Amino acid sequence: MFTGIVEELGVITAREDLPDAARFTVRGPTVTTDARHGDSIAVNGVCLTVVTVSEGAFTADVMAESLRRSSLDKLGAGDRVNLERAAAVNSRLGGHIVQGHVDGTGSVLAVTESEHWTVVRVALPVALARYVVEKGSITVDGVSLTVSALGFGAESGHWFEVSLIPTTLSLTNLGGATPGTVVNLEVDIIAKYVERLTTLREADNA
Structure with a gap:
């Protein structure tokens, strides 16, 4: 983990x-x-x-x-x-639970810089869109990030945005991300478990 x-x-x-x-x-x-x-x-x-x-x-x-x-x-x-x-059992969980099992890839759609942070918009595969919520967690190229916005475009399809602080930009490869950069995505495992349990419960009640 x-x-x-x-x-x-x-x-x-x-x-x-x-x-x-x-x-x-x-x-x-x-x-x-x-x-x-x-x-x-x-x-x-x-x-x-x-x-x-x-x-x-x-x-x-x-x-x-x-x-x-x-x-x-x-x-x-x-x-x-x-x-x-891998996380040590006696360490603080600074981000969120990350398995290192990539669910898919997305491509950077836009990078918008401001004085104190940079907003990166990433295309979200339709199969993963249901697991991503605003203010929820997502892993991008191994970096635990908070989803700051979600949307859908006629040309781009589903997308999400993350806001990167200077520390993240300087200490990870996301600082060099440009439109077209392909990144690894891992959604929150808890969302997948909830969906699975709900699906099984609905099947049992059918």
């Missing part, structure tokens, strides 16, 4: 494409200080398992399913990524 509070901006130093997967080497001096084989590290919100650790970098294999469902398939050497180690 993760909290969506990014610990550092890492850099992909190498990518090796395999028949049904890809192996990434990621430099992250902070997240590798206590990392061992088998540990979990979220990379742009995708929970990956550490294979090796060496000199401030780690390798992780990404299976074809994860590549298909996330933006990791578009990444290569030189790309910056958000990194977070």
Whole structure:
């Protein structure tokens, strides 16, 4: 489990494409200080398992399913990524419950800068729209954020907005997001459980 509070901006130093997967080497001096084989590290919100650790970098294999469902398939050497180690049971939950299981991807529609924050509008896949509510939580590239607005456009379809403070802009890759940037999305797991329980109850009463 993760909290969506990014610990550092890492850099992909190498990518090796395999028949049904890809192996990434990621430099992250902070997240590798206590990392061992088998540990979990979220990379742009995708929970990956550490294979090796060496000199401030780690390798992780990404299976074809994860590549298909996330933006990791578009990444290569030189790309910056958000990194977070799995939450410790004795730590504060600074964000919200994040599993690292990406539900889909969205693309940045607009970036509007102001003096104290930046508003980013992201296209929301129709299959995920029912799980997102204003003032609720959503994970964007592994960053726990609060939905500040929701809407629907004739051309853009469903969208949501998040307001990013300077700290988020400087410490995560969202600071470099531009229209067209593809981001990983994970909706609040509680919303999915509520829907499932409601559906089962309706089926039992039918």
